[in-house]
Each structure stands twice: as C-alpha cells, then as structure tokens.
Amino acid sequence: MTIGTREQDNFIPAEGRRPPRRRSVARWAALTLCGLYAFLFLWKIPSYYVYLRDECLGTACGRSVLTPLPSEAVASLGLTDAAFAGLYTGLSLFFFSVYLAVAVLILRKRPKEPMSWIAAVALNSQHITTFILTQWEGLGWLASALADLSMVAFIVFLLLFPDGRIVRGWMFWTALGAACVRNLAWYFPEQPWGAQRWPIWLTLLWMIVLYGTILWSRIVRYRRHADVAEKQQTKWVVYGLLLSQSGIVAVSVAPLLADRHFYSASGYETWKLVMDVAVQLLLLLIPVTLGISMLKKRLWDVDPIVNRTIVYGVLSTAIVALYSLAVWYLSIVFRTGPNMILSVLGAGLVAFAFAPLKARIQRIVNRLVYGGPSDPYSVLEKLGQRLKEPSSPDEVLDIVVRTVKDSLRLPYAAIRWNYQGEWRRAAAVGQESGEPIGIPLIDSGQEVGTLLVCARSPEEKFGEADWKLLRLLARQAGSVVRSVKQSMDIQLLLGDLLETREQLIFAREEERRSMRKNLHDDIAPRLAALRLTSSLAADWIRKDPNKAIDLLSKFKQDIGETVDEIRGIVYDLRPQALDExxxxxxxxxxxxxxxxxxxxxxxxxxxxxxxxxxxxxxxxxxxxxxxxxxxxxxxxxxxxxxxxxxxxxxxxxxxxxxxxxxxxxxxxxxxxxxxxxxxxxxxxxxxxxxxxxxxxxxxxxxxxxxxxxxxxxxxxxxxxxxxxxxxxxxxxxxxxxxxxxxxxxx
Amino acid sequence: MNASACKKGIWLGVAFRSFAVLFAAAGLLMLQGLSEGLEPWVRSFLASTPLEEGVRFHAAAHGALIGILFSFSLLAMLKEPLSKPLLLNFYIVGHLIFLATLSATDPALAKQSFFVFILFTVVLVVLYATYGGRREIFRPSEPKAMNRTLLLLTGIALLALSPFIVRGLIEQAGDGQMQFRWGEGAALGLTLLYAGYLTATSRTGARALGYLQALAYAYMGAASLTLPDYPGSWGLWGGLAAIAYGIVYGAVVRLQLAPRPATAAQGAVDTRTE
Structure with a gap:
C-alpha cells in the first residue's frame, strides 16, 4: 500500500504513534459508549416487558420496537399477554445479544486496534437506537444525540475500514461534515435551516453527497490502497451488506405480489411481524460478516461464497421466472387457465433446462467474479515476455505455472515431470482444491511431463474456451519443460564430468606417488647396493679374486632380483601377459x-x-x-x-x-x-x-x-x-x- | 452435355416456366389470392359477391398463403429455376401442409372438397415433372449450413405463432360452417415455420424464400393493424410485432445470405442438367 501522499492521512495511527494517553482515553471513551448503550437497553427491558404485557394489546402500542400484533391475532395464536410480551422482549434481547456478542468478540480479540473500538460502538448502538428513542423519551435530546452518535460511528467505520487510514482527506471530511450538518439541523426544528424544513431537493442532494462520498471513498480505497487481505476484508463486509439488503428488498416486495395493498390493508399484522423478524435476521448478516472480516487473521476466500450466492440466487430467480413464463405461455397456447397438466409441463421444462442453465449462469458469474478468460494470444505474448527475462530453470517453470494460474484464474497450477526416474512436482503455485486435472505436456511426440490444474471450484468444469487456452499453454509449456530438462541434464553431466576429472587427476597422482615410492624405496636402494657391491668386487679382484668372484655372484643375483622387482612394478602398471x-x-x-x-x-x-x-x-x-x-x-x-x-x-x-x-x-x-x-x-x-x-x-x-x-x-x-x-x-x-x-x- | 440432352433441358425449362406462370396466375386470380389479399383494405376486389365481414382477416391469411407465399414463390423461380429447388420444395411441402391441415381439422370438408386434392396433386405433379433438377428438390447435393440467427428467429416465430396455430386448429375443428378459414390460418403459420427452417439452411434459393417470408410477416402485420379485432387477427401488438419481425427478418436475410456468384450458380445448373 502506498503511504505518504499528501491527502493520505492517519486518522487512527498505528499503535505507538499516538501518545499512549490519548489512545487510552479514546479506548475508554469507546468502551464507555458501548457500556452506556448496553445499559440503556438492558435497563429498560423490564419496563418494556411490562408495557407490552399490560398496555400494548389494548392501545396502538406505539413504543413497540417490532410490529405490534392486534389482540385478536394474539388470541388466535393462543398467546397470553405475558407470553406475547415475553416473545417480543425475547426477540429484542436475542438480536441485541448477537450484536453485543460480535462487539465484545472484536474488542476482546483486537483490544488495541482503534478500528475495533469504532466497530464495537457502531455495532452495539445501531440495533438499539430505535429502542432507546422509544423507551427513553424522557432523556429528550440526549437520546437523539446517542442515536446520531451511533450513525456517525457507522459512517466513520465505513470511511476508515479496514485499516483506519484516510485515503482522501476531502472525502472523509465531506462525508463526516454532511452527516453532522444534517444531524445538527434536526435539533433546530423551528429554524428556517432546520432539517424538517429542508426542501426535497436539498435532502436528495445531501443523500447524494453523503452516500456518494462514502461509496467513492470505498472504491478508491479498494482499487488503489488496499492490499490482498484488506480487499478480502472489504469483500466480506460488502457481501454481508448486499446480501442483507437484497434479502430485505425481496422480503419487502414478496407480499406485494400477493396483495398490492399489503402494507395499507389491515389483517396482515401477523405477517408483518414475521417480516419484521425476517428483516432483523437478515440484518444480522452485517455484524456476522463484519466480525468475520475483523477477527479472522487469514480470511476465508470470500470469492467462492459470493460466487455461489450469486449463482444460486440468479438460478432460483431464473427457474421461478421460467416456470411462470412456461405455464403462462402454455395457458395462452392452449387457451386454458392454469391447470395441473400445464404445471407439470412447466416443471418438466424447468427440470430439462436446469443443468444447462446452471452451467451457463456459473460461467457468466465466474466471468464477473474472477474475470473472463484471457485472450489466448495475449496470454502467450505475456508468457513469451516473461520468459525473455534471464531466469534459472526452476524460475522458468514457476513462470509457466504462474501464467497458467493467472490467465485462467485458477486456484492451483503445477508441473509434474519424471526426472532421474522419479515423478515429482517441478513447480507449483496456489493451493490444491480438489483433485487436480492432468494435461500431458508433449514435445516432439514425447510426453515430457504433466500440467496439473484445479478447477475454480469443485463443482465447476472447464468450458470450451478454458480448454482451448489450457491446450495452447500446455503446448508451449511442453517445449519449455523439455528445454529446462535438457538444461538440467547438461548441468548434471557437467557436475559428473568435473567429478570424474577430479578422480582421474587424483588417480594419476596416486599412481605417480606409488611409482615414486617403489622407485625410491625399493629400486633406488637396490641400485645403490649394486653400485657398492660392484665397487667392492673391483677392490677384491686384486686382493682376493675368489672373494671377488663370490661378490660378483651375489652381484649377479641382486641384479636378477632387481630386474624381477622392476618387472613387478611394470606388471602392476599393466600385466605383461595381456600384451603377449x-x-x-x-x-x-x-x-x-x-x-x-x-x-x-x-x-x-x-x-x-x-x-x-x-x-x-x-x-x-x-x-x-x-x-x-x-x-x-x-x-x-x-x-x-x-x-x-x-x-x-x-x-x-x-x-x-x-x-x-x-x-x-x-x-x-x-x-x-x-x-x-x-x-x-x-x-x-x-x-x-x-x-x-x-x-x-x-x-x-x-x-x-x-x-x-x-x-x-x-x-x-x-x-x-x-x-x-x-x-x-x-x-x-x-x-x-x-x-x-x-x-x-x- | 450432348445436344439432345441440352435441347431437352431447354424444353423442360420452357415448360416449367410456362406452368409456373400459369399456376401463379391461377393462385392469384382463380384461388383469389390477390382479391382476398387486398380484402383488409379493398372490399371485394374482383369478386362477384362480397365476403362476410367476419372473415376479412381470414381472407388476408389466405392472401398471404396462396398469394404471397405460394404464387410469388413460383414467380421467383422464373429466373434461373434450376438454381432454386428450395423454392419448389417449399411450394410442394407447403401445399401438403395445407391439405394435411384440412384433412386433420375438418375431414368432412376435406371429403367434400376432394377436387382440391386432385387439383393440387395435378399442379404439384406437373411442376415436379417439368422441373429439370428433380433430384435436387428433396435430396439436394448442396450441403446445408444452418444459419443460427435465422434459426433463432424461426424459434421466436414458433413461440409467437404457436398460440395462433393451436387456436386455428381448435376453432377449425369446431367450425360447422364448412369453411376452411381458421384452419387456413393454422396452415399459414405452419408453412411460415417450415419456410423459416428452409431459409435457415442457407441453401441456394433461401434468400428469395427469406424475402417472401419477410413480406408475408409484414403483410400479416399490416392486416392485423387494419383489422385488429377481427376473428383470427394477431391484434394491434401482434401486428406491430409481425411488421418489426418482417423487417428484421428481411434485413438478416439480406445481410447474412449473400447472393451466390452467378458463375457458381450457373455451374451448378449445368451440372444438374447433365
């Protein structure tokens, strides 16, 4: 991540860069706020229960957080007043406890990170602001201020998540300023600039400025400043937000399909309560995904989850649409109303179309999530460019598998070959997910190795375009692998050659030393002795010829032995019999x-x-x-x-x-x-x-x-x-x- | 090619063209392809007795089928007939579809109108006998190259026409007036779909057939706009859609089915004549 641009600032510096006292104060302020929100909620729970039990069923029940059921509906469900109050209070407590649990977990696991404090305040307060506003009316502006503080905390969280840095100063302060201006304006209803008096265009402008700035800030952060882990964190949060919001839209729109006047008509209170609970449950996705993104050091890859969610969401919608369309069309063709036969035909059509539809949707979503398959020519060009760089044989294979992995967006790619009689993986990138698929690497008609790849997800198969690119890359990889293999063989041979050469020199020196030893220790003394014997014989010829004759006999014998000795040495060098x-x-x-x-x-x-x-x-x-x-x-x-x-x-x-x-x-x-x-x-x-x-x-x-x-x-x-x-x-x-x-x- | 074969080919060509003109004129005049085709706009043109008000749209369908599709396809074969066996295939099979629909939906009327079967059989046999490249009509040597766009358009037409075809068949089956009006609408739909398939094969002659289809759709669209609430009508939206479809179909045929080079076409004719 690039740090040091003028606009980029540390709103919440890393630990150790802000004076410890200020950090401590900020931390304790966040903890106090969390505690205050929790206290205000829990304190009013008993009175909320009593209100629901004693007053709500007989009145409009304006202070109920969830849609109040009319007394007839309560009676029809067989609930007593106490059970009704217990159900509503229990639901509120359940949702509160989930938010609180995530906030506590974040604070416990990351106690020294300022982003944890902001997240904890935002999470803890978001759910219960409505409760505080309705149950603590006596606090007046203070209750409103706590609600506004909660909103500001959430905006600050969205602007700074995940690393606490400001990527564009003006964006941060614009969004924060817009939020504060609107919130402050609410406190002056009588003034001409009070929020209640804002014209619709100003409110719209305010919304565009606030949400547009937050969105733009997030995009800039994601594209220019986030590293891989931070991108994963962002994806998790966005995934949670989008999933919960889409679910809420679906839950809100679905009743309108049954009755256009669902929201204005009476008699649907039970369903409205169910919807309220469903909405609250869907909103729980936000704290859950936010908690995952902040707590997991090594995040699970969110892409497959997003991929699966989109595929099954779109598939479900498409199947429902296809079924409805088929039944409608058949009813028009045969001029009948909906009946069993048409429904069966529609279901048959859906069953027939399911598999190809799923495969097609999967391919489209893959292209959206992982990017489309790269152009084969540009991939080969990229591979060629990379291979031009001077690299060792190992690096060359690494480049090949990396290119395969990147160009097809695969989780894993490797090259396996048989080297020195042993099958082993010469290069591998990524992590195996499922059984790898092997593509033989053939060069000059010989299989020189295997390219191993894992599909993007276990359920997904490679499309025709993928196979085309894989085959193309495998063909090029075959040539590369053969070259690398030859290069490594040559290196090995060179090593062997050097070793043999050393051994030869060593053997020659050993032989020389042995010969020198034989000549020096054996032949030389013998020759010296012969010279001495010959001198003595010469002396004794005049003095005592018989003695000289004895000496010469000995001399002859010594010469014979010496000749034998020399023959022995020669024999050691090469046996004479071989020549003869x-x-x-x-x-x-x-x-x-x-x-x-x-x-x-x-x-x-x-x-x-x-x-x-x-x-x-x-x-x-x-x-x-x-x-x-x-x-x-x-x-x-x-x-x-x-x-x-x-x-x-x-x-x-x-x-x-x-x-x-x-x-x-x-x-x-x-x-x-x-x-x-x-x-x-x-x-x-x-x-x-x-x-x-x-x-x-x-x-x-x-x-x-x-x-x-x-x-x-x-x-x-x-x-x-x-x-x-x-x-x-x-x-x-x-x-x-x-x-x-x-x-x-x- | 020897002289006698060449001479025979020429005479066959002349005979085929003569019969084509004759049958086209008969279709337009005797079978009232022209007068009923104009019925949505000109009442009782060239007719001794005016048609009932309720069958005016059915008359338009008759005009489209007999006038535009059948008669015009014969006229389109006047120029280089041997290079367009596809059109004769369409003409023959289209008539068979017509007769089959009549037999299936109103057997009593079919029995009563037996002369129609004889008449059509004579026409088809004469055209088949005088056509120089008979073998090419149903067993063409030219390989088909399915045009995906045209096939897709035909699929869309199938979806859009199916309700009208089924309705026509049902109404005709229950019609006691002994008139083949609803059934003719269904036969028109089926014939158009068959023409769509033939055009998608991209064989020689597909271009002419494609234009005829485009014209038929546009014509039916215009008739539907004129008579939106008449029995059998495709309605206002159906009429607009049919005109749009006809324009798009014609444009696709023009763009994707390029005319064959004259030399190649001539070569093909020569080969067949031999």
Missing amino acids: LGLIGAVRQRIEQVRQLRQLRDLEADEPFEVELEAPDELPILPAAVEVGAYRILTEALVNVVKHARASLCRIRISLETEEDSGALTLLVADNGIGLGSREEAPASAEESKGGLGLFSLRERAEELGGSCYIGPGESGGTRIEARLPLRAGTIHGRGSNHAAYSVGR
Whole structure:
C-alpha cells in the first residue's frame, strides 16, 4: 500500500504513534459508549416487558420496537399477554445479544486496534437506537444525540475500514461534515435551516453527497490502497451488506405480489411481524460478516461464497421466472387457465433446462467474479515476455505455472515431470482444491511431463474456451519443460564430468606417488647396493679374486632380483601377459598358475578344485583400460575364491554384448563355496568386507570404467560376481564368433 | 452435355416456366389470392359477391398463403429455376401442409372438397415433372449450413405463432360452417415455420424464400393493424410485432445470405442438367 501522499492521512495511527494517553482515553471513551448503550437497553427491558404485557394489546402500542400484533391475532395464536410480551422482549434481547456478542468478540480479540473500538460502538448502538428513542423519551435530546452518535460511528467505520487510514482527506471530511450538518439541523426544528424544513431537493442532494462520498471513498480505497487481505476484508463486509439488503428488498416486495395493498390493508399484522423478524435476521448478516472480516487473521476466500450466492440466487430467480413464463405461455397456447397438466409441463421444462442453465449462469458469474478468460494470444505474448527475462530453470517453470494460474484464474497450477526416474512436482503455485486435472505436456511426440490444474471450484468444469487456452499453454509449456530438462541434464553431466576429472587427476597422482615410492624405496636402494657391491668386487679382484668372484655372484643375483622387482612394478602398471596373450590368454595363464600352485602345495587330493572358463575364441581389440580392468576383476575374484570360498568349482565367463552402436564386456565369476553368509548385498566398503575379500575394489574398478558390478549370492549357493564394462561405439572390431569352453584341473 | 440432352433441358425449362406462370396466375386470380389479399383494405376486389365481414382477416391469411407465399414463390423461380429447388420444395411441402391441415381439422370438408386434392396433386405433379433438377428438390447435393440467427428467429416465430396455430386448429375443428378459414390460418403459420427452417439452411434459393417470408410477416402485420379485432387477427401488438419481425427478418436475410456468384450458380445448373 502506498503511504505518504499528501491527502493520505492517519486518522487512527498505528499503535505507538499516538501518545499512549490519548489512545487510552479514546479506548475508554469507546468502551464507555458501548457500556452506556448496553445499559440503556438492558435497563429498560423490564419496563418494556411490562408495557407490552399490560398496555400494548389494548392501545396502538406505539413504543413497540417490532410490529405490534392486534389482540385478536394474539388470541388466535393462543398467546397470553405475558407470553406475547415475553416473545417480543425475547426477540429484542436475542438480536441485541448477537450484536453485543460480535462487539465484545472484536474488542476482546483486537483490544488495541482503534478500528475495533469504532466497530464495537457502531455495532452495539445501531440495533438499539430505535429502542432507546422509544423507551427513553424522557432523556429528550440526549437520546437523539446517542442515536446520531451511533450513525456517525457507522459512517466513520465505513470511511476508515479496514485499516483506519484516510485515503482522501476531502472525502472523509465531506462525508463526516454532511452527516453532522444534517444531524445538527434536526435539533433546530423551528429554524428556517432546520432539517424538517429542508426542501426535497436539498435532502436528495445531501443523500447524494453523503452516500456518494462514502461509496467513492470505498472504491478508491479498494482499487488503489488496499492490499490482498484488506480487499478480502472489504469483500466480506460488502457481501454481508448486499446480501442483507437484497434479502430485505425481496422480503419487502414478496407480499406485494400477493396483495398490492399489503402494507395499507389491515389483517396482515401477523405477517408483518414475521417480516419484521425476517428483516432483523437478515440484518444480522452485517455484524456476522463484519466480525468475520475483523477477527479472522487469514480470511476465508470470500470469492467462492459470493460466487455461489450469486449463482444460486440468479438460478432460483431464473427457474421461478421460467416456470411462470412456461405455464403462462402454455395457458395462452392452449387457451386454458392454469391447470395441473400445464404445471407439470412447466416443471418438466424447468427440470430439462436446469443443468444447462446452471452451467451457463456459473460461467457468466465466474466471468464477473474472477474475470473472463484471457485472450489466448495475449496470454502467450505475456508468457513469451516473461520468459525473455534471464531466469534459472526452476524460475522458468514457476513462470509457466504462474501464467497458467493467472490467465485462467485458477486456484492451483503445477508441473509434474519424471526426472532421474522419479515423478515429482517441478513447480507449483496456489493451493490444491480438489483433485487436480492432468494435461500431458508433449514435445516432439514425447510426453515430457504433466500440467496439473484445479478447477475454480469443485463443482465447476472447464468450458470450451478454458480448454482451448489450457491446450495452447500446455503446448508451449511442453517445449519449455523439455528445454529446462535438457538444461538440467547438461548441468548434471557437467557436475559428473568435473567429478570424474577430479578422480582421474587424483588417480594419476596416486599412481605417480606409488611409482615414486617403489622407485625410491625399493629400486633406488637396490641400485645403490649394486653400485657398492660392484665397487667392492673391483677392490677384491686384486686382493682376493675368489672373494671377488663370490661378490660378483651375489652381484649377479641382486641384479636378477632387481630386474624381477622392476618387472613387478611394470606388471602392476599393466600385466605383461595381456600384451603377449590377450585378455583370454592372460586369464587362462592365471588359472594355470593357480592350478600349479595348488599342485605344488599338494592340495588337489584333499580339496579338489576345478575352474571352468567360458570365453570367445578371440576378442576384439579392447580399450587398454577395459582390458586391464577386466583382467584385474577376474584374477582378483579368482584369488578370492581360492583363498576364502572353500569351493570345489569356479565358473568364469567372459562374453561380449553387442548392440547397434555400443556394447559391453560382461564378466562372471561364480562358485559353489560358502558364499557371503547371510548378506544379500555386497559390503559397501572394504573395511566391511568379510575376511578381507576386497570386493569393494572389484566394484570400484567396474565403476571407474563407467560400468557396474553385482556381488551377491549365486542362484544355487556360493557367490556370484558379475561385472559389466561398457564399450564405446567404434571399439568393437574383429571379434571372434565361436565360443569355446576351457577347463582347468580336470 | 450432348445436344439432345441440352435441347431437352431447354424444353423442360420452357415448360416449367410456362406452368409456373400459369399456376401463379391461377393462385392469384382463380384461388383469389390477390382479391382476398387486398380484402383488409379493398372490399371485394374482383369478386362477384362480397365476403362476410367476419372473415376479412381470414381472407388476408389466405392472401398471404396462396398469394404471397405460394404464387410469388413460383414467380421467383422464373429466373434461373434450376438454381432454386428450395423454392419448389417449399411450394410442394407447403401445399401438403395445407391439405394435411384440412384433412386433420375438418375431414368432412376435406371429403367434400376432394377436387382440391386432385387439383393440387395435378399442379404439384406437373411442376415436379417439368422441373429439370428433380433430384435436387428433396435430396439436394448442396450441403446445408444452418444459419443460427435465422434459426433463432424461426424459434421466436414458433413461440409467437404457436398460440395462433393451436387456436386455428381448435376453432377449425369446431367450425360447422364448412369453411376452411381458421384452419387456413393454422396452415399459414405452419408453412411460415417450415419456410423459416428452409431459409435457415442457407441453401441456394433461401434468400428469395427469406424475402417472401419477410413480406408475408409484414403483410400479416399490416392486416392485423387494419383489422385488429377481427376473428383470427394477431391484434394491434401482434401486428406491430409481425411488421418489426418482417423487417428484421428481411434485413438478416439480406445481410447474412449473400447472393451466390452467378458463375457458381450457373455451374451448378449445368451440372444438374447433365
């Protein structure tokens, strides 16, 4: 809300801005006035009861607040004098207590807000001014002043509600001045400017000035100065006022349809009393809606209530009119008076027209309350303009759903998509009311998500224009969602790429460090020792040739060991067998080594062990990293089986999956040993691995190459390790087609 | 199109036009479409015996039906008859409505007036036989494009005419004077409604039929204003409303049923003739 214009003023400043003493005085003045009004009402209730009981039935009963019933009517209703007086007094007390209850609630819940004080005075006094004027005639001008004060309080309330600020100074003072002038003029009936002597045009002018200013002030406040909550507050009060006034008009006009002389004719006193009560009940809508608007911090949205009220009000009127018209027309067509058949035909017509009529009225009222459906082209243009602004992917989706919600005046709109295999709402605005309707978002023939929307009200369905706009927006939203999805995929890939790059650098540095360590800690001392041995041998050649020969023998042995050491380091980098024999040959060699080792240890007799290798005759030239990774996985798994599995059979299978533009090398090592115990899955880390199986390193090797590795129980017991190493397009060439079984240890 | 077919088409056209003129003249003169049509303003025009005072408005209805709607529709077909099968459809069905109303409301009179049935049958058969595009009369190849405004106006006419139609049927059923006056008013209403439906289809010829309707409504309105309290009259307000309706209907027909391009119409004729 804009504050600070010259005309805008704080009639009732916020708490803390007015000196506490003045606030306190104003508050106590309001409370005193409320108390005074209540006191004056309650004090006279007993005498009012006595008056009604003892005097009213026999006289004109001028001091009765409600239309007095004649004694015949009272007798016909079977009421005694006391019951009659009790009924009238009870009704007055009931209406008073409702107004008082709302006023007390407002004062209790918002005790420090000056608007509460004004509202309490206006509410408490409005209903009982007539009572005070009729029952406190002895007070003379004071009773009139209290009534006028009540009116002024109500006008001030209308001018300042809901925030207590003056939006246009001249309007406020004009309305207040007009009210005061007229009220003051009433106190001087004998003077030429007394209100009783005002000509009709002046009275009309006064009414136009007063009510026009109040109305204009309200419009200005609503359109230019009210925020969302204040607009809702205003709507509640206006809703209550309009509903009560329309009801009063309807109640007042309805009897005239039955008898044009209803108000002047006698014999309708009972009905007039009923009307009086109905009017008072309708007036209760004002304090109730006013109380709601002031007490509820988070107001219920009044629009659906207004919408429903108008729809059903208009629908009821239309149905009555349609029925009457149909019966009248049919009576003209068939030249008969109203009869049962025509009534049935009329009712049938109404039943037939009810549903389409309701739908049409609902659409019209929706357009009035929520605004008409926006022009599709302007909506798309607005969406395009909004999307031009630089935004993050999340913000872009937010813009789309917000545009959908705003352009169709929906309570809720969202976009749901499948991202990373999970359905979730990527963006949502508003609050769900009922089950959302899903509209598929399709782009390039693929469903990229769903647009979820809730109807304006649970009973309302979307019209053709709504669907047209929704479909149009969904088409655009599909493109946006795909772009956002691609953008997020690229970001994710970038993240993965950075992570992989870091890992590569880390691995390279680790390898360098390991090599340096090997060279520094192992090879270098050995070479230094060789140099020393060679020097000693040179010295001893002259002194003691035999000793020199011994030294040279040792020297030769050291050189051999050093060469073996260097070979070991080279093997760690890339097993030599791979270069010499290929992957399958190297694996075969390893299996043979295992067999020989077991034979040397003489284990074959006690613990028979058999290894079956199933592999193609030859493999294509594989990437070095894949080849090494596969070899390591297979040999390490085999060693684990030999060391820990207590198995009698180990099956190794190497196969090649080929697809149109990619493929994978699949490795399987399965045994019939003791298995991994009760664990269903492989351990997450090496530390958790049972017996130091190093299963973690198998998985890590596979994942390093972009593949996967399953480690778990086999179908018929034992352990099953299955790794899948992807091969990029173009790497599979010259592969062998014939698979052959190779058996070891038979 | 070969020469003999072309020649046959020309002869059919000539024959149809001749019969159309003949039947239109018969409707206006022999069946007193003209003289009864003028009855509200000119008493007993071209009549040997004056009409009863009480049937003057009924005479106007007769004039509207026989004179304006039936005879004028035949005259409207003199120019390019093959492009207006809708009018012949209206003419034939209108007569059938007339005869059906007569049979339904006054069987005794229908029996007595059997020659009317024969006469009308001959007229309709002759016109049907000499029309070059017979197939187009009841099974038109041109698709209908319902004009909502004209259909709505016809709906309004239905609501407004229904009381008069029902009254006409009831009065005719109870009429013992052996005159088809009230029933003719009802037949006029039904024929006007059928004409309204045909016009709303927007087929070729709808424009001419629309103008005829507008003229008939305006004429009936003027007759009602002249004879507001006569039996069968639509009354003062009904007359005003009918004139207003006729003007609005004519304006809508003029604005919404644009004349077809001559070449297209001619093309359609040629196709049918072949």
